[in-house]
């Protein structure tokens with residue numbers, strides 16, 4: 001068992017998945033370390049092996065590039081962790097890769113700087129666009145994001161879902177997944193009957209075509225005001241809704257035009273953000289697919305009656321009942337999500353289904369997933385995930401529809417571009433095409449801010465923070481990219497063999513470490529459905545590079561050294577652009 005178990009151990013400890021990743025300098029290094037550790041352990045029988053998390057990145061570079069904790073092996077090996085660490089450090093003999101040092105219960109590994117620089121730059125160069133990615137994972141992810149509501153103007157409440165979903169889609173794709181992006185439109189509900197009633201009484205196509213979604217909202221507000229005096233209006237609204245349900249052509253056509261209008265409005269924002277979808281099948285799409293859900297729930301004995309409504313009792317799971325059919329026969333948001341989940345599984349055969357929706361809907365998704373599980377679909381537990389996120393407030397003020405304190409996304413993005421243009425005009429008056437750059441920077445600032453911190457944290461959006469060229473911001477990261485581009489433009493053609501020795505100083509090594517960590521960040525982003533992993537890793541590269549840039553010369557008289565440094569600059573530019581791409585931000589060549 002010994003040898004077999006050891007190999008299995010090594011796979012576990014260093015992550016089988018690493019082998020699936022196309023290029024990753026750390027993979028190269030771990031392979032060598034792994035063999036060294038295997039040799040060191042070849043005398044020990046091992047059981048109860050530690051998992052892939054076994055290899056850690058120390059909190060600070062003076063402790064090494066990798067640390068291997070020996071605590072969990074102590075029981076199996078019947079040795080104290082420091083003794084294991086000692087034995088291991090002595091046995092690891094691979095100076096071309098790393099040197100090992102035992103500190104307490106850890107073995108700290110220090111990369112061979114020359115080798116590390118060479119491997120990192122090579123793997124970035126060879127991988128190109130695919131750096132940190134994977135050719136084909138053979139899996140499909142369905143992502144439900146943005147999912148706006150018809151006849152409502154796009155406001156910052158839907159910013160996070162839109163940019164998180166868009167970024168996750170790019171991250172999954174980068175890792176070789178097939179993806180299906182779905183805008184699960186909120187296009188169902190009695191309010192749309194009221195809206196048609198209002199439109200019939202007071203509206204016209206000229207008026208709504210000219211006024212857009214705002215005109216629809218105004219009609220809706222008027223309906224509510226007048227209905228207080230004239231309750232018969234409510235009957236009219238209900239009547240129109242019934243007509244939609246029954247498929248009455250006039251009702252459907254009117255509603256379809258409301259939908260088109262809303263989407264036309266939203267697509268302005270989507271275009272600016274570069275966000276796309278593969279499907280707009282929303283709530284209404286599932287109208288004729290509800291029977292299956294209800295029948296199946298009934299067959300599986302999951303339905304019970306409660307005050308005339310049909311519900312799935314979830315008391316056992318400490319949740320309120322999941323409402324399936326109201327007493328008047330109408331189905332609900334949850335019923336539609338059940339139908340949608342089954343339909344998506346049948347049609348896309350997903351390995352993962354993500355719902356990028358605010359945490360206010362935590363309970364809703366817990367209920368929906370639980371009901372699917374009770375229906376006998378184990379994938380509901382294993383493959384579905386509610387990717388929740390916090391709230392966005394604007395310059396210290398929560399957004400509130402009631403108080404009229406609404407920030408519309410198109411206005412926000414326009415402001416962002418204007419403000420960026422002012423800054424750019426001042427900083428770089430001679431820049432070509434300042435409008436285009438301002439657009440990239442302004443929009444980038446908004447997206448970057450949204451994806452900077454863990455998604456579950458609330459975001460308070462401040463202009464001077466988001467647009468600060470020296471902060472943890474999009475403009476700062478974009479500026480670093482443009483700086484690299486400018487260095488490369490200034491450099492003369494240089495055919496010298498690079499002298500990697502020029503990259504062994506602390507600052508260059510810090511840049512290389514940040515570059516080498518990038519693939520891990522992409523995988524972490526996918527595992528946790530957390531784009532901020534990529535945002536942070538990209539920002540770290542920018543920070544390390546700027547430190548390097550201020551402390552080391554890049555262009556000097558030694559062509560071989562200059563060449564090596566230019567290779568580093570090229571790699572930094574490349575990986576920053578890739579990181580920004582993965583979070584949906586553009587990378588200007590000059591700014």
Ligand code: ARG
Pocket residue numbers: 144147148149184185186337340355357
């Ligand atoms: N339209 C909903 C809202 O704006 C979000 C829908 C999320 N997706 C879903 N399948 N329930 O709150």
